Amino acid sequence: MAKIRGAIVVDAERCKGCSVCVANCPQQVIALGKTVNSKGYYYAEMAFADKCTGCVNCAIICPDGAISVYRVKVEN
Amino acid sequence: MKELRLMKGNEAIAEAAIRAGADAYFGYPITPQSEILEYLAEQNTEEAGGMIVLQAESEVAAINMVYGAASAGRRVMTSSSSPGISLMTEGISYLAGAELPCLIVNVARGGPGLGTIQPSQADYFQSTKGGGHGDYRLLTLAPYSVQEMADFVALGFDLAFKYRNPVLILSDGVIGQMMEKVELPPALPRRQTGEPWATTGKTPDRERNIITSLNLDALKHERHNLRLQEKYRQMEAEDTRYTTNLCHDAEYLMVAYGASARIGGKAVEMAREKGVKAGLFRPVTLFPFPSKALYDAAKNVKGILSVEMSAGQMIEDVRLATECSVPVRHFGRYGGVVHAPGEILEALLQLAADSGQPTACRKGTPLPADQAQ
Amino acid sequence: MEVQEIINEKNLVYQPSKLLTGAAFNFCPGCGHGTVVRLVMEVVEEMDIQSDVIGISPVGCSVLLYDFYNIDVIQAAHGRATAVATGLKRVLPDKFVFTYQGDGDLAAIGTGETIHACNRGENITVIYVNNGTYGMTGGQMAPTTIPGMKTSTSPRGRDVATMGHPLRITDIVASLDGACYVTRQAVHTPAAVRKTKRALRTAFENQKLKRGTSFVEVVCSCHSGWKMTPLQSNRWMEENMFPYYPLGDLKVMNGQT
Structure with a gap:
């Protein structure tokens, strides 16, 4: 059976750590990290990468255009 | 070919604008200059030659329409009379700050306030010292005949583009309303050359253009102001007329x-x-x-x-x-x-x-006896 | 499969519009302005009209729009964006012209220009971000502030008896014959964002068809002004703003996509 796998790349310098993506991720993939960017914001990152389906919800809700999304169909 | 006509000063401005290849006029009626808008409307300029003529909902809107059309690098103008010019001063300050060329006509009337519809020259300070906020100047032309009303339109556009600065024709109710013989210039072709700074849509062959008067960095803004001052000095050196x-x-x-x-x-x-x-x-x-x-x-x-x-x-x-x-x-x-x-x-x-008698430098003429209270 | 294998050009399904300059937005963290700003360029990119589009930025939080957009932009005086758009569109009738304005700009100082441009049916797109407050100047009361809402100039809450009622300018615009498409949207959920993007697309397509004024309101939070977190303010918006500013189309002319 085919499985959808996704991944996101967060532009750490653009991210302001608002957490809107965290709240809107249906798979609870995203969390704020423990390091800050040059502006002092804790930025979002994939905390549970294997759960990401590449649904793009996080990217389209991101007010800073900081997220790119990748998706691939994996045959088991 | 030159053409002789008997015209009102206001009509001469309007006809000269058409002949100067003006692209757009935005205005709001106010006495004693409403003939400008009326004349342009009557001529059906958009169909006849492509000149946009639009009656705005206020002078505030009119000057901002000028700002928008001037941003496209077009020959744009407006006209009004004193109270209307007061309303426009915010927009004029923005035009000067953003370095946009345009022509503004003030057929001045008596103030302050609503004042009177009769002629006046009490807008001299407003015209020549800036008028709105900030360190800016308008190149100000003062016609004294219907002929000059006509002649200063094309000249005004040329100067506006030479300096990328608004040009003001400061007329008054006398010159605007009186009729005289006027020799009209032949119609100029509409300008086809695009201005490199104009916001007409960013094509792949150039960088984006931005029209703004905003600079959040004070040092940058000081440099911008210094450049404006340089421009005004250049006007003094090259385009002073008397x-x-x-x-x-x-x-x-x-x-x-x-x-x-x-x-x-x-x-x-x-x-x-x-x-x-x-x-x-x-x-x-x-x-x-x-x-x-x-x-x-x-x-x-x-x-x-x-x-x-x-x-x-x-x-x-x-x-x-x-x-x-x-x-x-x-x-x-x-x-x-x-x-x-x-x-x-x-x-x-x-x-x-009184000559030979000392006259204080600051002393003005006293009011005539019949007016003094 | 390793994450690094997934992150590959051929698997890319979403990235920010290439028409953004890359400069970080100056909005507060979580502000919906950023989402709307982004969506406009996504629509422009998808329609492939970047060479023919000119944006007009207001005075307010989005004054620096031109820092983010790799297109031609004019910065207008406070409230005058639709008048500026009128002048520009009249001399460039075949270009796409949009204004991007906040509620202080569009619905207070610019009410006259807004109403008259829409009433003339100027063939432009008006994007109106309504967050019920003056964000840039620090959260003062706007004409759109809802009753009882505390702002720095209505510290005891907006009292409609002395401060007037919230202005639903979008409803007024919908009543004007010149407006061809009037809608109210939001960007607080992925579904809402998708709808807003569709609305923006319609609003730009209408220009191509020379239909008149398209007006897209986006109800938005201002958590800095409202003194909440981004997530709290989105909830507060749903509970308190949406009853006053219900989402949906207010006017759709026949034949619109």
Whole structure:
């Protein structure tokens, strides 16, 4: 059976750590990290990468255009 | 081919705008200049030659429409009268700040406030010292005939584009409403060349263009202001205009512009008939003010009469130009009253009669006895 | 499969519009302005009209729009964006012209220009971000502030008896014959964002068809002004703003996509 796998790349310098993506991720993939960017914001990152389906919800809700999304169909 | 017509000053402005290949006019009715919009509307300019004519909902909207169309690098104009120009000053400051070319016509009337619809020159400060907020100037042309109303339109557009700065034609109700013979220039083709700075859509072959007057960095903004000042100095050096009449041997100089120069010119002739060697110095650009030329013209005179339909505004520039080396007096009627040649002559003769007596530099003409309370 | 294998050009399904300059947005963290700003460029990119589009930025939080957009932009005086758009569109009738304005700009100082441009049916797109407050100047009361809402100039809450009622300018615009498409949207959920993007697309397509004024309101939070977190303010918006500013189309002319 085919499985959808996704991944996101967060532009750490653009991210302001608002957490809107965290709240809107249906798979609870995203969390704020423990390091800050040059502006002092804790930025979002994939905390549970294997759960990401590449649904793009996080990217389209991101007010800073900081997220790119990748998706691939994996045959088991 | 040149064409002769009998026209109102306001109509001459409108016809000249069409012939100058103006791309757009945005305006709002106000006396005594509504004929400009009416004339343009009557000519059906958009169908006839592609010139947009739009009646805005206010002068505020009109000047901002000018801002938008000027951003496209087009020849754009508006016209109004004093209270309307006051409403436009915010937009004018933005136009000057964003360095956009446009032509603004003020057919001035008496103020302050709603004032009167009769002619006045009390908008001199507003026109030449900036008017709105910030360190900016408008290149200000002051026509004194219907012919100049027509001639200054194409000239105004050329200067506006030369400096990327708004140009103001400061007229008054006399020049706007009077009818004279006017020789109209042949129609110019519409400008086809695009301005490299214009916001017409960013094509792949160029960087994006931004029209703004905002600079959050004060040092950057200071540099911007310095550049504006440089531009104004260049206007002084290259585009100062004035005319002189009977000034070569004059002992008494009258300085007047617009309708005052028209009427004052008659008073100068009358003074000559009475044996007083008077001459007329007429600034054509009020900014830049022809200071150097006036300084030179005033070298051998005994006194200067500054004549304006105001309480004395240009007189400050006359005094600055002559560095108080010559006594300068003001004569003027206020609030919409147009002076008669006879009363200007009287003031001129009085100045001649008083010559040799010390005259305080700052002293103006006292009110006539019948007006003094 | 390793994450690094997934992150590959051929698997890319979403990235920020290439028409953004890359400059970080100056909005507060979580502000919906950023989402709307982004969506406009996504629509422009998808329609492939970047060479023919000119944006007009207001005075307010989005004044620096031109820092983010790699297109031609004019910065307008406070409230005058639709008048500026009128002048520009009249001399460039075949270009796409949009204004991007906040509620202070569009619905207070610019009410006259807004109403008259829409009433003339200027063939432009008006994007109106309504967050019920003056964000840039620090959260003062706007004409759109809802009753009882505390702002720095209504510290005890907006009292309609003395401060007036919230202005639903979008409803007024919908009543004007010149407006061809009037809608109210939001960007607080992924579904709402998708709807807003569709609305923006319609609003730009209408220009191509020379239909008149398209007006897209986006109800938005201003958590800095409202003194909440981004997530709290989105909830507060749903509970308190949406009853006053219900989402949906207010006017759709026949034949619109």
